[in-house]
Amino acid sequence: MAQHEVHHLGEHEYSYWPLPVGLSVLLLPISFIALMVWQKPMLALVFGGVSLVLLLLGTVGWINEFFSKGHEEGLGLPAMMFFIVSEVVIFGTMFVGFYMARVSQAEVWSQWVPKGMNLTIPLILTFILWASSATIAFAEKFFEMGRNTLSALFVLLTIVLGTAFMVIHIMEWLHLWHAGFTLSSNMYGTSFYMLTGIHTSHIVVGILTMIVALYILLAGKANQHKGHTYIKAITLYWHFVDIMWLLVASSAYLIGSLA
Amino acid sequence: MAAVSYKPYFSAGLKEWIFTTDHKKIGIMYGVTSLLFFLIAGLSALAIRMELYQPGLQYMSEDAYNQALTVHGVLMQFWWAVGIWSSFGNYLLPLMIGARDVAFPRLNALSYWLFFAASVLALLTFLPGSQIRMMWTGYPPFSLNDNAGPVAFYALIIHLLGASSLAGAVNLVVTNLTMRAPGVTMKKMNLFLHSFLAMNVIQILGVPALAGAVTMLLMDKYFQTAFFDPARGGDPLLYQNLFWFYSHPVVYVMILPAFGVISEIIATFSRRELFGRTSMIVAIWGIAILGFMVWVHHMFTSGMPDWIRILFSYTTVLIGVPTGIKIFNWIFTLYKGSIRFTTPMLYTLSAIFMFLIGGLTGIPLGLPAFDIAVHDSHFVVAHFHYVLGMALTLAAFGGFHYWYPKFTGRMYSELWAKIALVLIMIGSNLFYFLQFIVGLEGMPRRYADYPAIDSWVRLHELQTIGAMILGAGVAIAVMNLLLSTKLGKKAEENPWQSPSLEWLVPSPPPPHNFDKTPHMPEDWDPYNYEWLEKQHKRQ
Numbered sequence: 024m025a026q027h028e029v030h031h032l033g034e035h036e037y038s039y040w041p042l043p044v045g046l047s048v049l050l051l052p053i054s055f056i057a058l059m060v061w062q063k064p065m066l067a068l069v070f071g072g073v074s075l076v077l078l079l080l081g082t083v084g085w086i087n088e089f090f091s092k093g094h095e096e097g098l099g100l101p102a103m104m105f106f107i108v109s110e111v112v113i114f115g116t117m118f119v120g121f122y123m124a125r126v127s128q129a130e131v132w133s134q135w136v137p138k139g140m141n142l143t144i145p146l147i148l149t150f151i152l153w154a155s156s157a158t159i160a161f162a163e164k165f166f167e168m169g170r171n172t173l174s175a176l177f178v179l180l181t182i183v184l185g186t187a188f189m190v191i192h193i194m195e196w197l198h199l200w201h202a203g204f205t206l207s208s209n210m211y212g213t214s215f216y217m218l219t220g221i222h223t224s225h226i227v228v229g230i231l232t233m234i235v236a237l238y239i240l241l242a243g244k245a246n247q248h249k250g251h252t253y254i255k256a257i258t259l260y261w262h263f264v265d266i267m268w269l270l271v272a273s274s275a276y277l278i279g280s281l282a
Numbered sequence: 283m284a285a286v287s288y289k290p291y292f293s294a295g296l297k298e299w300i301f302t303t304d305h306k307k308i309g310i311m312y313g314v315t316s317l318l319f320f321l322i323a324g325l326s327a328l329a330i331r332m333e334l335y336q337p338g339l340q341y342m343s344e345d346a347y348n349q350a351l352t353v354h355g356v357l358m359q360f361w362w363a364v365g366i367w368s369s370f371g372n373y374l375l376p377l378m379i380g381a382r383d384v385a386f387p388r389l390n391a392l393s394y395w396l397f398f399a400a401s402v403l404a405l406l407t408f409l410p411g412s413q414i415r416m417m418w419t420g421y422p423p424f425s426l427n428d429n430a431g432p433v434a435f436y437a438l439i440i441h442l443l444g445a446s447s448l449a450g451a452v453n454l455v456v457t458n459l460t461m462r463a464p465g466v467t468m469k470k471m472n473l474f475l476h477s478f479l480a481m482n483v484i485q486i487l488g489v490p491a492l493a494g495a496v497t498m499l500l501m502d503k504y505f506q507t508a509f510f511d512p513a514r515g516g517d518p519l520l521y522q523n524l525f526w527f528y529s530h531p532v533v534y535v536m537i538l539p540a541f542g543v544i545s546e547i548i549a550t551f552s553r554r555e556l557f558g559r560t561s562m563i564v565a566i567w568g569i570a571i572l573g574f575m576v577w578v579h580h581m582f583t584s585g586m587p588d589w590i591r592i593l594f595s596y597t598t599v600l601i602g603v604p605t606g607i608k609i610f611n612w613i614f615t616l617y618k619g620s621i622r623f624t625t626p627m628l629y630t631l632s633a634i635f636m637f638l639i640g641g642l643t644g645i646p647l648g649l650p651a652f653d654i655a656v657h658d659s660h661f662v663v664a665h666f667h668y669v670l671g672m673a674l675t676l677a678a679f680g681g682f683h684y685w686y687p688k689f690t691g692r693m694y695s696e697l698w699a700k701i702a703l704v705l706i707m708i709g710s711n712l713f714y715f716l717q718f719i720v721g722l723e724g725m726p727r728r729y730a731d732y733p734a735i736d737s738w739v740r741l742h743e744l745q746t747i748g749a750m751i752l753g754a755g756v757a758i759a760v761m762n763l764l765l766s767t768k769l770g771k772k773a774e775e776n777p778w779q780s781p782s783l784e785w786l787v788p789s790p791p792p793p794h795n796f797d798k799t800p801h802m803p804e805d806w807d808p809y810n811y812e813w814l815e816k817q818h819k820r821q
């Protein structure tokens with residue numbers, strides 16, 4: 024062939040991290056199947072464990088590489104916007120389920136509303152999330168001003184608020200569940216737990232992204248040239264999760280419990 | 283071009299493949315996976331046709347038949363008709379816009395590995411006890427029934443594919459919108475790019491709806507939720523609505539890229555700018571938007587008020603308009619063009635012909651008065667095999683041949699490619715045209731058996747023969763493409779003389795595509811063939 028063959032693994036042409044992440048995502052459903060379909064809990068445990076290890080390895084490596092190689096192009100922000108659009112549709116499917124049942128089962132619905140359901144808790148949760156929206160906005164502002172420590176402090180505050188939200192929410196679930204209102208009671212139970220559950224899973228993801236933010240802020244990996252898009256993107260994501268909560272709470276709690 | 287040349291892909295080691303973030307290698311990995319599953323799905327189709335050759339059950343149990351049909355449907359829809367465009371999109375999109383790679387190369391690799399993960403899961407469904415038989419539509423309540431097999435496979439496969447498509451779609455949309463080289467303006471974008479943009483936007487809006495629907499299946503089966511259980515306020519129609527809200531638009535995810543490929547090939551081999559280029563772009567977006575407003579035409583017999591059926595009947599017929607515009611534009615492009623009947627052109631013209639038949643039978647299917655009679659019959663099956671099975675596949679093979687010199691640096695065998703096309707056209711038309719007829723005569727779809735009515739038996743026999751010829755044609759085409767990577771003669775740098783950006787780099791392109799970001803001049807356009815001639819003269 025040619026005189027010189029230029030086919031080394033160039034800097035931007037390879038990365039070790041997508042493969043382990045991909046494999047970990049493969050093992051997750053296999054673990055679920057091992058448990059639920061093949062009925063082999065030990066196998067499920069092994070797959071699940073390996074999956075978790077691979078996921079950790081892959082994401083940590085990925086994040087490290089992301090913040091140490093290449094340069095900032097700012098494309099993460101439009102990507103996050105498109106991703107949020109698709110998230111809206113995911114929530115949309117659950118809303119469709121909820122409202123189809125709410126309308127078509129209006130006559131029996133009132134029998135489905137559990138006694139323990141009240142609006143105090145969702146109100147408290149709403150205030151917590153609002154506060155967290157404010158703290159993350161401050162974190163972003165301070166980062167832009169170059170005050171990383173202060174920014175990290177506000178990220179930490181947001182994490183605390185997010186965790187508080189989660190804990191209170193889980194206690195509320197347990198309370199309702201023990202009162203006999205479960206995932207399988209009826210369509211109210213199903214759509215209540217699915218809507219709030221999917222929302223809380225987003226809180227978890229949000230908190231994980233903020234832990235990464237905390238790390239890059241404190242490790243000095245975030246500055247004017249680096250990490251900017253990341254902070255902006257996760258702020259956007261968190262605002263989205265907050266806004267979604269208003270829709271979720273007003274449907275699952277308010278419209279759900281109006282008899 | 284440059285004095286250095288690059289090792290061809292095929293001599294790259296395993297490590298270079300599995301850790302690659304090069305969009306071209308990832309594109310090839312998508313393509314190979316997609317083709318492999320296309321062949322598995324094709325074999326299961328032949329098994330289905332063998333069973334239908336005669337009435338009665340000869341080779342398969344009913345369960346096995348249902349499994350074959352499910353495998354065929356799922357693999358063809360998701361791995362072939364959707365998956366193959368991930369291959370084209372990944373390989374060609376950055377080249378066409380003059381970029382070095384996609385916006386998020388690592389995410390791109392992850393997209394492929396998710397696709398790969400779904401493939402592994404799909405292969406696991408061949409294990410005993412894991413077979414799925416719920417058809418590609420996975421309708422409850424049947425899919426929740428143990429007879430249908432573990433719905434976890436179906437749902438989780440779709441989750442993995444969905445995550446892969448979503449990441450891929452976001453990646454390609456952002457790449458297309460933000461990374462175009464100077465001079466490659468929105469107005470000068472290839473129609474291929476416009477098609478892929480629209481297709482990926484559909485993915486971003488639609489995939490999550492399907493993901494939501496199958497999540498509900500999963501929850502209902504394994505966590506006893508009430509989504510599809512009427513006794514507890516649920517509704518199986520919820521599934522149908524969510525499923526088709528995505529799965530009608532998905533047919534445009536499949537066919538818009540095919541339109542894109544057809545447009546490129548028609549322009550190149552007519553040597554003129556596409557007729558009505560602006561109207562083409564408007565039509566693409568018209569199709570994408572209207573595509574989300576017609577899903578109920580799959581549910582005309584599911585029980586609903588008449589006004590809804592009438593409404594969706596109108597929107598369905600309406601979508602024929604932008605579709606028709608595209609066909610007319612292609613034909614007008616041919617008119618007064620200097621046409622070259624090369625192999626890719628012949629595949630493309632065949633694709634248009636097949637699309638016409640499929641599209642024209644789609645319109646009556648959109649009319650409830652007609653559809654109620656033929657719904658879930660072989661007529662519907664024939665309709666979507668003309669558009670999806672044939673038009674899409676022919677366009678994809680047209681694309682394979684058209685960009686073959688680009689992908690591999692070699693030429694395929696003209697003779698075998700043409701023999702394959704002739705076999706494909708004879709086989710498929712024999713097969714699918716008779717499928718229309720047997721469908722009109724009342725043959726319901728998804729049955730392993732049928733009454734021994736004389737005309738039906740004859741029609742089924744001929745269909746099976748057609749399917750065999752079609753299978754032989756496809757096998758020859760694929761063999762030709764595979765063997766020519768070694769045996770084909772070296773291709774010229776720009777064998778079709780196209781000024782489109784992907785043809786202005788060496789074949790196969792170097793890992794970084796462009797040594798310098800190209801700055802395209804005012805008078806350049808992907809369809810300005812005079813520009814290319816002027817460049818040649820200048821050299």
Ligand code: HEM
Pocket residue numbers: 419533534536537579580598599601602605640641642643644645646647648649653656657658662665666669670674
């Ligand atoms: C002119 C455009 C088209 C119209 C008006 C149209 C109309 C329809 C209608 C009304 C049905 C439902 C029939 C029934 O189940 O009773 C249908 C089914 C189908 N169409 Fe089309 N169609 C068109 C183009 C396409 C294209 C371009 C594709 C794919 C590339 C496609 C793929 C399908 C598939 C896969 C089904 C069957 C789905 C299933 O039940 O498994 N159609 N079409």
Ligand SMILES: [Cu+2]
Pocket residue numbers: 529530533576577579580
């Ligand atoms: Cu449709």
